[in-house]
Amino acid sequence: MKVPESSVIPIACTLGTGAYQERLVWIAELNRAALQSVRREGARLVLTYDPRAGARIREMVRREQECCAFLALELNEREKSLTLAITAPEAAHDALDALFNPFLTGSKSSGGCGCTTVTAQ
Numbered sequence: 792m793k794v795p796e797s798s799v800i801p802i803a804c805t806l807g808t809g810a811y812q813e814r815l816v817w818i819a820e821l822n823r824a825a826l827q828s829v830r831r832e833g834a835r836l837v838l839t840y841d842p843r844a845g846a847r848i849r850e851m852v853r854r855e856q857e858c859c860a861f862l863a864l865e866l867n868e869r870e871k872s873l874t875l876a877i878t879a880p881e882a883a884h885d886a887l888d889a890l891f892n893p894f895l896t897g898s899k900s901s902g903g904c905g906c907t908t909v910t911a912q
Contacts, residue, residue, distance in 0.1 A: 802883045802890075805858045814854070815893055821847050822895070827872065829895060834884065836891045840873045848873055862890070 806814060825844035830837040840848050845868060852864050852875065863878040879890050 802861045802880060802886070804893075814858075818851065818893060821851060831891070834879045834881070834887060836877045836894060838875045838877070838894060840875065842868065842871065842873045845873055848875060851875075 804811060821844065825841040825847070826838060827841060828839040830839075848866065852866055855862065855864060861880055861883070863876075863880075865876040865878070867874045867876070877891070877894060879887055883890055
C-alpha cells in the first residue's frame with residue numbers, strides 16, 4: 792500500500808548549514824563543561840548534566856524545540872543532577888545514530904555531525 796504524499800512526515804533539523812555548525816559548537820562546549828554521563832536506550836538518549844548548568848541546558852532545550860520539533864525532549868532537574876532525555880520518533884529508527892550524534896559532540900561518545908532527513912513510509 793502506498794502512503795499518500797501528504798502523510799509523509801519529514802524528520803529534519805530546520806537550521807541552515809551555518810547555524811547548524813554554530814549549534815554543534817555550542818553543544819560541544821556545553822558538553823565539555825557540564826556533561827556527566829550518556830546512556831542510549833534504543834530510540835532514547837539520556838544525557839546527565841551538572842545541575843549548575845541548568846540555565847544553559849534549558850536554553851538548549853528551547854533552541855532544539857524550535858529547529859527539531861520532531862524530537863521529544865524531557866528535562867528532569869534534581870538537586871545533584873539534571874537529566875535530558877531525547878526521544879526520536881519511530882519513523883527515524885534507521886537514522887538514530889545520525890540524529891543523536893549532534894547531542895554527543897564534545898562528549899567522550901562523540902561521533903561527529905549527523906544532519907539527516909528521514910521520511911515515514
